[in-house]
Amino acid sequence: MIQSRLQSKLFLMMMALAIIPLLVFVGLTEYTQRQVLLQTAQQNLRALARFQSLQFDEFLREKKQLLHALSAKDIALTKQLNQAPPNRASLRSLLQQKQTRGKLSAIGFFRHNGRRIVSTGTTLPHKLAPLTQRGPHILGVVHFSKASETILRMAIPWRDRREPRTPETFLVVDFPFSLHVRFLQEKRAPAFKVNITLLDQQQRVVCGSIALSHTRHLFGKTHTLPSPFQTPHTGTALLPQRYKNQRGIMSLGMLIPLQETHWKLLVELSEEHALASLYTLRRHSLILIFGVMCFLILMVGLFSRQVVQPLRQLLAATQAFARGQFDATLPTPPHDEVGALIHAFEQMRTELRSYYTELEEKVEHRTHKLVEAQRFSELLFQAIPDVILVTDKALRVVKANKKAFELFGEDIIGRYCYHLFEGEGTEHTQCIAHQVLTKGQPISVEDDVPHPQLGELFYKDFYPIHNQHGEMIGVLESAKIITQRKMMMSQIIHREKIAAVGLMASGVAHEIGNPLASISALVQRLQRKGKDSPFSQTYDELYERCHYISGILETLSHYARKEPLQASPLDLHKEAERAMALVRFDKRLRRVQLDVAIQQTLPLLWGKDGTLSQVFTNLLINALDATEDVTSPQIELKAWPTRDGLRFSVRDNGHGFQEQDKDKLFEPFFTTKEANKGTGLGLAICKQIIEDLGGTIEVKHAAPQGAIFEVSLPLRQAPIHTTQPEDTQ
Structure with a gap:
């Protein structure tokens, strides 16, 4: 690649320094030589045209003088012509003598209407065009292709001095014209290859110096003048013109009118002949340029051998160094600038090899540290x-x-x-x-x-x-x-709530327990004294309510302190009836459709007496609160046995609950009721009672609205023992 590029650049540079100036010089020389040759050709053409016109005019004057001499007073011819009829044999004999002496092609007498009287030779026809001119004049040039002869036909009136009236007889002479044609051809300048054409007044070819066959073909036909000679004033122009001739060849031409006649002389010279020496110079210039190019190619080859090849080897070594191959072979350094470059490159290779080795060691060390750091970071990330x-x-x-x-x-x-x-x-x-x-x-x-x-x-x-x-x-x-943390926080909050409930329960039990004990003692005294009183049933109910309140206070104390309960058989049906007896005093129950479906023969449970009635009471009161604003409130209480226990539920068609509050309903102090309508302890106490009995309580939505609280209790055959007391703080 470097070899081709340097060779191309060097070749272009040498072309710019040698070939281009040489081409410019050759071009300028050719242009100058062309102008000189064209100018010389025009001068020679002008001289030749003038010479040919003068020569042809001289030829015509000679023929006219000869014609005058032939028509001079000849008594014998005049006598024979005046006879009626003329003696044609005598006239022919006399005319043959004149033909021989004048070296004529033919001679004869014609009437003014063009009819022949007598003639000699074979060129004159029987009839000519009417003859009207009085002086000697040219009738034309006639070419006989079979005889390969061309004649110049001239006529002069034959007058009798005794009768100077309008002549009726003309002497017609055919002069041989072929000799003059050959003379024109011989007079062509060999260096110019000039063509000379003689045209009559109708632009018809009379004769010329072109080839004989071509002359025969053109003879008598109209010749189309080149465009420079088609102007009205070309008859007097004496300056050569440049144009394309009828054969499409660029030529130099000159059209000269002849003085003795209305004919014109057209002299033509092709540019190819005029610039023949220029073409020779051009061939020599091309040979010179080719030789110079060969010399330049040779010089470029030598330069490539001495400079480019070492540079190419140096480039290959550089590419090897770039790939880390420092053992590449360098070229033998010559004693020049290329050798100095190779020495410098060798020194650079030594230093670069040392630096590369040191750099590899550093890179390897740092790479090892980087890998260790990445590994440690990844371990930390994963740990x-x-x-x-x-x-x-x-x-x-x-x-x-x-x-x-x-x-x-x-x-x-x-x-x-x-x-x-x-x-x-x-x-x-x-x-x-x-x-x-x-x-x-x-x-x-x-x-x-x-x-x-x-x-x-x-x-x-x-x-x-x-x-x-x-x-x-x-x-x-x-x-x-944070699930465990959340649970621990919930437990801590629950314990704090339990502690608050315990403090409240202790205060409530203390404040309510003493008056309740007095009320209970008073009711017992009334029961003993008024057994036969009509209010004895009322006294019994009052005592039952005091006992219920006492049980609630005991439940609160147990909820706060986790004291062991006194287990006894529980009848679910009786617990539900006890709750219904307590709730029936609520006036809201009158507008509610209450449906109770509890079987009479349900298995007994073990637990604290009155605890399940508290659960029923709380659930029924909550259902009454939920259906307070409903148009047709409905509450349904059901209980039924299962394979391993009992299950009961309280269902209402009230406003229900929000899904996000489902898990908070059984937490202490959480309530969805309005202010002053709930403390948030009822469901929490219910859940604690059910869990003490070993059961579960859950809430779910009822269709189309409302809520269902469902309790599941297991059957147990032995008394229940609660967990050990916990510190309320």
Whole structure:
């Protein structure tokens, strides 16, 4: 490649320095020589044309003088002509003598109407055109192709001195004209190759110096003059003109009128003949240029051998050095600039090899450190106990740590981060990472709802990732599982609520217990004294209500202190009737359609007497509160046995509950009722009583509206023992 480029540049440079000036010189020389040759040809053409015109005029004067001499007084001819009829034999004899003496082609007498009287020779016809001119004049030039002869026909009136009237007889003479044609051809200048054409007044070819066959073909035909001679004044122009002739050849021509006649003389010279020496010079110039180019090619080849080849080898060595091959062979340095370049390159190779070796050692050392740092960073990244995700701008996961793979599977790379945390089908606009990309600020959020697949709660941090140009290229997401922490916090809050309930229960039991004990003692005294009184049933009911209130206070104390209960057989039917007896005093029950479906023969349960009646009472009162604003309120209480226990439910068609409040309904002090209508302890106490009995309570939506509280209780054959007391603080 370098060889071809240097050779091309060197060849072009030498062409620019040698060939181009030579071409310019040859061009200028050819142009100058062309102008000189054309000017010389025009001068020679002008001289030759004038010479030919003078020569032809002299020829015509000679023929006219000869014609005058022939028509001079000849008594014998006049006598014979005057006879009537003329003696043709005598006239022919006399005319033959004149033909012989004048070396004529033919001679004869003709009437003025053109009819022949007598003639000699074979060229004169029987009839000519009418003869009217009085002086000697030319009748034309006649060419006989069979005899290969051309004659000049002239006529002169034959007058009798005794009768000077209008002549009726003309002497017609045919002069041989071929000799003059040959003379014109011989007079052509060999260096110019001139063609001479004689034209009559009708532009018909009379004769010329062109080839004989061509002359025969053109003889008597109209010759189209070149365009420079077609102007009205060309008859007097004496300057050569440049034009294309009838054969399409560029020529120099000159048209000269003849003085003795109305004929014209056209002298032509082709440029090819005029510039013959120029073409010779051009061939010599081409040979010279070819020789110079051969010399330049030879010089370029020598230069390539001495300079380009070492440079090419040096280039190959350079390319080998670029690939790290420092043992490439260098060319033998000559004693010139190329040799100095090779020595410098050898020194550079030595230094570069040393530097390359040192650089490899440094690179290897730093690469080892970088690999160790990357490995340590990767270990730290994978050892982080939280979920770490790195996403691109499209929120697709591009990198994840070990914890993320454990939780979300091995196929998380390439998935959308919001599908991992929020579930499939989630829109990207709902993702916190999308907000980070939009705002460019970190965001932290804490889950309130467990993960749909994992069931865990996360505390998530989202940080934007920027490149070195400050452009945002992705998001770093950190997710920490806080389910246990949430549960511990819930337990702590629950214990604090229990402690508050305990304090409240202690105060309530103390404040209400003493007056209740007095009321109960008073009611017992009234029962003993008024057994036969009409109010004895009322006294019994009052005592029953005091006993119920005492049981509630005992339940509150147990809820706060987790004291062991006194277990006894429980009849679910009787517990429900006890609750119904208590609720029937509520006036709201009058407008409610209450449906009770409890079997009479249900198995007995073990538990504290009166506890289930408290559960029924709370659930029924809640149902009355929920249906207070309903147009047709309905409450349904059902109980039925199961394979391993009992189950009962309370259903209403009230306003129901919100789904997000479902898990909070059984927490202490949580209520959805208006102010002054609930304390938030009823369902919490119910749940505690059911759990003490080993059962469960759950709530669900009823169709088309309302709520269903359903309790499941197991059957037990032995007394129930609760857990050990806990510290209320």
